[in-house]
Amino acid sequence: MPLSQLSDALTTALDGRLAVAIELAQLAGRSTLELFQSAAIEVERKGDESPVTLADKNAEKLIRAELNQRFPADAILGEEFGSQEGESEFQWIVDPIDGTKSFISGVPLYSTLVGIVQNRECLGGVIYLPALDELVFAARGCGAWHSVSGRTPTRCHVSQKPLDQGLFVVSQVDSFHKRGAERGYESLEQAAYITRSWGDGYGYLLVATGRAELMVDPIANPWDLAAVQPVLEEAGGRFTSWDGKPTVFGGDGLGSNGLVHEQALELLART
Known part of the structure; x- marks a missing residue:
């Protein structure tokens, strides 16, 4: 390039x-x-x-x-x-x-x-x-x-769609089960228009380019997330750990178009 x-x-x-x-x-x-x-x-x-x-x-x-x-x-x-x-x-x-x-x-x-x-x-x-x-x-x-x-x-820019019109992506569904967050996953899936497991870095890329609204990692390391946070934020979106802190060192991750972020955090908190 x-x-x-x-x-x-x-x-x-x-x-x-x-x-x-x-x-x-x-x-x-x-x-x-x-x-x-x-x-x-x-x-x-x-x-x-x-x-x-x-x-x-x-x-x-x-x-x-x-x-x-x-x-x-x-x-x-x-x-x-x-x-x-x-x-x-x-x-x-x-x-x-x-x-x-x-x-x-x-x-x-x-x-x-x-x-x-x-x-x-x-x-x-x-x-x-x-x-x-x-x-x-x-x-x-x-x-x-x-x-x-x-x-x-x-x-590139994130979308402006709400979650009930949007795409929720995740790397692997059973990772929610591994941390006892099954209810959180089910709540997100029910709230989203569509759910797909096009995850890993590709899921965050979809959010940054406006093709997905939410990507969630229940278990993650800094090397899974460090490149992701600035991309999402500069695209107009938001990245945090599950406790709402803008860090890649929290052991999990949530990237969104910003519009759906608080809703996603609230749904995950039901776990």
Whole structure:
């Protein structure tokens, strides 16, 4: 994607880090396509029984190697290789494949997430779906931008639909059961016009581009959410934990068009 087509404010956002985040998300994401829908893919189980593949590991290694060269003072937190301390105020939070189960199943709705954090505040983020070649990115004060198949990015915005006319998306329904939030899920499903499990980073991308009104994660890690928060907020939406705090470190997440946010929090509180 030719960054020269974007405004100077966007390309220099966060001292050049946003441009690098876009580049690395695309580079790492495209590397996963080498094993996507391949009979040669092997699946391992991590300590928490979640799956991981060589594509996950290689994509994160690629991002880390580039960041260590370009911003050696910055800290890094990634799903596959943990935390690397830094000396600056910045931290990169990375999920090389958000939606590994979709990736393993040959479903193209997985993403590469790169978040830029300063003093625990999420200031920039990139969501890239390599199999769809679809990209959303944002930085604080620069708006959210959307591009498909390498086209010139355009500003994107959340919808203005109420929940009873809107789409509610979630990664996996049984994650509500795992935290004893079945009633909350049922309440959201009843309140929404339509519910689909087009989740993970793709669900948040749908909200940011006005195609869904609500995305909820009952169980989440910072690498699932750090890229998401600035994208949603710059698109005019809202992101919080289930207790209503604008943080990616709360263990869960709720992203919306803003209009339905308080209603969703109230319905989840019935759990």
